[in-house]
Amino acid sequence: MTELFEKGRKPPKFAAVPNHIAIVMDGNGRWANERGLTRTQGHIAGEAALLEVVAGAIEAGVSHITAYAFSTENWKRSPDEVRFLMGYNKEVLRRRRDQLNDWDVRIRWAGRAPKLWPSVISELRAAEKLTAKNTTLTLTMAVNYGGRQELVDAMNAISEKVASGKLKPGSLTQKSIAKELYIPDMPDVDLFVRSSGEKRTSNFLPWQSSYAEYLFMDEYWPDFTKETLWKAISLYQTRQRRFGAAVDAPLN
Numbered sequence: 001m002t003e004l005f006e007k008g009r010k011p012p013k014f015a016a017v018p019n020h021i022a023i024v025m026d027g028n029g030r031w032a033n034e035r036g037l038t039r040t041q042g043h044i045a046g047e048a049a050l051l052e053v054v055a056g057a058i059e060a061g062v063s064h065i066t067a068y069a070f071s072t073e074n075w076k077r078s079p080d081e082v083r084f085l086m087g088y089n090k091e092v093l094r095r096r097r098d099q100l101n102d103w104d105v106r107i108r109w110a111g112r113a114p115k116l117w118p119s120v121i122s123e124l125r126a127a128e129k130l131t132a133k134n135t136t137l138t139l140t141m142a143v144n145y146g147g148r149q150e151l152v153d154a155m156n157a158i159s160e161k162v163a164s165g166k167l168k169p170g171s172l173t174q175k176s177i178a179k180e181l182y183i184p185d186m187p188d189v190d191l192f193v194r195s196s197g198e199k200r201t202s203n204f205l206p207w208q209s210s211y212a213e214y215l216f217m218d219e220y221w222p223d224f225t226k227e228t229l230w231k232a233i234s235l236y237q238t239r240q241r242r243f244g245a246a247v248d249a250p251l252n
């Protein structure tokens, strides 16, 4: 798959590349059903898109990609689909970790353990261990992740620290809350991309994306390529990020 870095497919020159892109990889089921295939076949087709996008992100100079692979709400799907997704996440990690390691990608996991298959957790841990020292790009896989649940888990951890005297009541800050999130040192999201035309966030990274630029793209996830990612980065460059500040510049 080193052909993913083939000549002749180069990103445009970007003036400002987002440091952290969050991606809701959505539309696998519709992509498949529109082709007369089963939803499962759509998930299978999504694997190549993820690898493409990671390669394209490396070429563009992006440092962090966080990919939504399975939400805490996805347990509502049919037992067959849940079983498939669990098994498939495990397989993809095992099949791709060496390749990602060769690309100097650090793999991390954001999510919670309860309910998640232990074999998926051990695959995530193995990938994290193998790639821990890599620095070119951090690929965080959000598996059994839910934004509200992440905040609930953080608040429970904080309440225990208060109860045991490790934290003073009333002393919380944004920093001390961020410390209790699944990946405390995850940088803020600059660009939040969702594929498949749905215009909602579905509980993905609410704390980390509070000042992100949002982009909803029509392509189904299996149709996503490097070029789609580069288009997203180009659109990001046209946004003016002000973070609440303002510049007074009247036109004469």
Ligand code: IPE
Binding pocket: 025, 026, 027, 028, 029, 030, 031, 069, 070, 074, 085, 196
């Ligand atoms: C995203 O595609 C993959 C996961 C949620 C695991 P979907 O499976 O949600 O596909 P659609 O949205 O039904 O087309």
Ligand code: IPE
Binding pocket: 024, 025, 026, 027, 068, 069, 070, 071, 074, 198, 200, 202
């Ligand atoms: C969000 O997509 C979760 C992932 C992509 C893993 P969903 O397809 O589950 O979200 P909803 O149900 O459309 O909000």
Ligand code: MG
Binding pocket: 026, 027, 028
């Ligand atoms: Mg969906």
